[in-house]
Amino acid sequence: MPVIELSHISKSFGAVKAVDDVSFSVEKGELFGLLGPNGAGKTTSIRCMLDIFKPDSGSISILGGPMTEAKKDRIGYMPEERGLYQDIPLERCLAYLGSLKGLSEAEVKRRAAGYLERFDLAAHKHKKVKELSKGMQQKAQVIATILHQPELLIVDEPFSGLDPVNTQMIKDLLREQREAGVTVVLCSHQMHLVEELCDRIVLIDHGHVMLYGALEEIRRQFAANAVLVKGADGVPALEGVERVEPVNGAVKLHLRPGVQPQEVLRELVRRDVPVEHFEIALPTLDEIFIRVVQGRSGF
Amino acid sequence: MTKLLRVALHEYKRHVFNKRFLMGLLSIPLLGLAMVGLVFIIIAIENDTTPLGYVDHSGLLADPIPAPPPEKPDKPVPLVPFETEAEARAALEAGQIQGYYIVPADYQTTGRLTAVYNDKLAGQARRQFYDFLTVNLLRNLDPAVANRLLEGSEVIVLSPDGSRVAAESTFLNFMLPVLIGLGLIIAMFTTGGYLMQAVTEEKENRTMEVIVTSVSPGQFMAGKIIGDVAIGLTQIVVWVLFGALIVIGGRDSLEILRSVQIAPQTLWLVVLVVLPSFVIISALTAAVGAAVTEAREGQQVIGILVLPVWIPYMFMFTLMAHPHSPLAVVLSLLPFTAPLTVLARAGMTVLPAWQIALSAVIQIAVAAGSLWLAGRVFRLGMLRYGKRLRLREVFGKAD
Numbered sequence: 001m002p003v004i005e006l007s008h009i010s011k012s013f014g015a016v017k018a019v020d021d022v023s024f025s026v027e028k029g030e031l032f033g034l035l036g037p038n039g040a041g042k043t044t045s046i047r048c049m050l051d052i053f054k055p056d057s058g059s060i061s062i063l064g065g066p067m068t069e070a071k072k073d074r075i076g077y078m079p080e081e082r083g084l085y086q087d088i089p090l091e092r093c094l095a096y097l098g099s100l101k102g103l104s105e106a107e108v109k110r111r112a113a114g115y116l117e118r119f120d121l122a123a124h125k126h127k128k129v130k131e132l133s134k135g136m137q138q139k140a141q142v143i144a145t146i147l148h149q150p151e152l153l154i155v156d157e158p159f160s161g162l163d164p165v166n167t168q169m170i171k172d173l174l175r176e177q178r179e180a181g182v183t184v185v186l187c188s189h190q191m192h193l194v195e196e197l198c199d200r201i202v203l204i205d206h207g208h209v210m211l212y213g214a215l216e217e218i219r220r221q222f223a224a225n226a227v228l229v230k231g232a233d234g235v236p237a238l239e240g241v242e243r244v245e246p247v248n249g250a251v252k253l254h255l256r257p258g259v260q261p262q263e264v265l266r267e268l269v270r271r272d273v274p275v276e277h278f279e280i281a282l283p284t285l286d287e288i289f290i291r292v293v294q295g296r297s298g299f
Numbered sequence: 300m301t302k303l304l305r306v307a308l309h310e311y312k313r314h315v316f317n318k319r320f321l322m323g324l325l326s327i328p329l330l331g332l333a334m335v336g337l338v339f340i341i342i343a344i345e346n347d348t349t350p351l352g353y354v355d356h357s358g359l360l361a362d363p364i365p366a367p368p369p370e371k372p373d374k375p376v377p378l379v380p381f382e383t384e385a386e387a388r389a390a391l392e393a394g395q396i397q398g399y400y401i402v403p404a405d406y407q408t409t410g411r412l413t414a415v416y417n418d419k420l421a422g423q424a425r426r427q428f429y430d431f432l433t434v435n436l437l438r439n440l441d442p443a444v445a446n447r448l449l450e451g452s453e454v455i456v457l458s459p460d461g462s463r464v465a466a467e468s469t470f471l472n473f474m475l476p477v478l479i480g481l482g483l484i485i486a487m488f489t490t491g492g493y494l495m496q497a498v499t500e501e502k503e504n505r506t507m508e509v510i511v512t513s514v515s516p517g518q519f520m521a522g523k524i525i526g527d528v529a530i531g532l533t534q535i536v537v538w539v540l541f542g543a544l545i546v547i548g549g550r551d552s553l554e555i556l557r558s559v560q561i562a563p564q565t566l567w568l569v570v571l572v573v574l575p576s577f578v579i580i581s582a583l584t585a586a587v588g589a590a591v592t593e594a595r596e597g598q599q600v601i602g603i604l605v606l607p608v609w610i611p612y613m614f615m616f617t618l619m620a621h622p623h624s625p626l627a628v629v630l631s632l633l634p635f636t637a638p639l640t641v642l643a644r645a646g647m648t649v650l651p652a653w654q655i656a657l658s659a660v661i662q663i664a665v666a667a668g669s670l671w672l673a674g675r676v677f678r679l680g681m682l683r684y685g686k687r688l689r690l691r692e693v694f695g696k697a698d
Contacts, residue, residue: 050512069515077512083505088313099305100513144509 001064003028003152003183004049009058010207011044018044019055020207026185026200031178033198033215034187035285037293041207042187043080046154050077063152073102076150080157080187082141086130090121093129094144101148108147115143119169134161142170146177153177156187171197191286201285203292210292219282222291225255227264230277238267252281302514306522311529314493323489324534327482328541335545342373347421350377351428352387352399357406364438366431367449373423378431388415397421400428407436476565477615480642482538483573484608486531491584491605494527495597498588498677517674520585524670527581528574565645571655572631573638575662580605582669586676607635615643622648632658634665 002025011019019041026032036042047053049060051067063071085093091112098108116122119139124132132140138161145155155174159167174197177184188194194201195215203211211218229235230250237244240259245252253264261280268275283291314320353360360380369375379396381387387399398416406412414420430449437445501507510519584601591597611618611630618627622644630640631650637658644650 052508052511069518072513075512077509079505079508081505081508083501083507083509085313085506086500086504096305096309097509097513100302100510102302 001028002026002061003063004185005061006045006049007059007061009045009048009055009060011048011053011055017207019048019204021058022204022207022209023058024202024209024212026183028183029178029181030199031174031184031186031197033194033201034185034204035189035191035194035201035289036204036210040204042204043156044207045204046077046156046185046187049154050075073148074151076145076148076153076155078141078145078153078155078158080160082137084129084137084141084144087128089126090129090132090140091116091125094140094147097144098147101150103148111147111149112143115147119143135163135166138162139166139169142173146173150182152183152185154185154187157189158186159188159190159193167193191284191289195285203289205293211288215285218288219285220280222283222288223280224283225257225259225261226281227253227255227261228277228279228281229253229264229268229275231268232274232276235268236271236273238264240264240267250277301518303518303522303525306514306519307526307529310494310497310523310526311533313497314490314526314530315533320493320530324537327485328538331541331545335549345421346374346423347397348374348376349397349421349424350379350395351420351424352379352381352390352396353402353428354381354384354387354399355402356404357402358404359402359407359432359435363431363435366427367434367446369423369427369430373426376421376424376427378428384415391415391417397424402432474646475561476568476642476645477639479561479565479569480573480639482535483531483569483577483638486534487577487580487608488605489534490527490531491580491601492598493530494523494581494584495588495601496594497523498585499591499594499597502589502680503593516678520582520589520673520677521670523585524578524581524673527585528577531577531581562645564649565642568641568645568650568655571659572641572662575659575666576634576638578666579634579662579669580608582666582673586669586673589673589677589680605635607633608639610636611639611643618643619647622650628654632661634662637662 004026006025007023008021009019009023010017010021022041022045034042034045044053048055049062049067051060051062060066063074085096088096091109094112094116095105095108098112099105103111112125113122116125119142121132121136121139121143124136129137129140138158142155142158146153153174158170158174162170171193174184174186186194186198198215200214201211201218202209228247228250229252235244235251235253238253240256240263241253242256243254245254255261255264265275265278268278355361363380366375366378379390381390381399384401387396387401390396391399397418398414398420401413401415403409403411403413433449434445437448440448501510514522583604584597587597587601587604588594591600614626614630617624618630618640621627627640627644630636631644631654641650641655641658
């Protein structure tokens, strides 16, 4: 049974239709990417999932049914705009947010101590939140999100404002959560990170689902009829190749319609070309994102 | 502990353990202490115990009964007899006495006295000399009767059902319920300000979005309002304790404090009428905080909204002079005007039980409605960053 299931949900604010007939589901234990340009309807979809907004139509199932107060303790949510109490010490802020997720004071203290140590914030726990740097606040927000060890984690732009070291730290944490069986919904603009981390994605634009499915499948769907070849002494001109494009010391061979990559490989072997690298040229998620979004906008 | 109580406790601790709150909390009792101190200083300055002389030509004070001991905080002023006016004047010029009285031979028929002094005689010295004269004028009466005449009567005011007893002479007892009412209203507004700030801050810094995925909007609002009322009650308790300390510490020195008492009726009115009103104000403050975009704008809105709270203040003399008038009854029942009206009337009369009960039912019902409204506005308005909520949306169909 999916952990999250959105079925034909729509939500309007006045004349603006933020989400229009959106459906997708997130399976247990997967790292799911929720993508889309600014104003696409991602945050509205998340808020509908979390019962902050009621959809105008459609249905939502979360953790096996409609949202309940009890289920809130099993979910961790990190909004894009960070939300921490600025005027109180970090430790007290975490204690309060943890307690609202049903943890006892002692348990919050014990867990927070571990996470603060891990995220290099232990020395700052008595400082007011507003005295922490943006990156530190970001890490504190991550701690507040996972402190109660949720079954479902929804994180919106968790990498923004982080340096490479801290980005790696959050990446490791998300992978770790997935390995521990936690279902993670990752909302991010940083496509290379989504590509690196997610199993499946949904791409929303102008409130509509544009792409949905396993990441590898989507990349294959968008793959042009091309192969990426690197030969020790270069790559000779081949039959069936329409265009040659140099890519980082290799060449991308764009094949004529109907020509299969296997035919190119066979030809290279027949000609005894020393091949160091041969792969089907798949587009990056970045390229797919731009193609889909620009394609819809009429570019 | 339920989440509602956790929210309430957080709200309470966040404001109560804050320097700004503590300063505000202590400023009013310290102001009270300063005023009492000022009274003592004025009394001490007035308390000139330099002897006062007299020259008696009437024979009334030939073998005088000593003056009765003065009432606190006055100190005894020695009264010195002089044979002649010349001796008295010499003593005045030598600074041995602050002045002297000449009691003429026909004093008992005319009642005329002559006072001679350089600087005006101290009030207490004058009072003590008049008491001295009176006690000697009454010397032929039974001492108990003379004493009664001297002290005057003390009228005890009793309600028909005997539930309320007060000394008529104590102005403070009339005013005490009004002062309690004013204290509660000040507490309502100060804590309402904290609540407004907290809600708008949570909205501005996006904490709201995290919070509503942990607790329901209703629980969150109710928790905040309970915390807010608890903060207000803390203020009141601290102020009452300081007041009690002033009364206990000052009752030996200040006559007015000696008969201070709070009638049980006042306490019932505070619990049944004023506390629900506190909830109404807090809930509306929270609702406005959730609906507006910034605290300052919210404070303006709530300032207008709760203006009726001060209506009884404008009619205070009418309410006290005619505590059973239709105006008094209507203002006792209406939300906002009820707290100050019932307490102003309580100083003067016993309110009929049906009026207290009806007012309590109305206030509690409006408080429940305000809590519902606060929860609804919060749900609708919490994520409207930079956008006001419209009344049509609040009372329209559910989101």
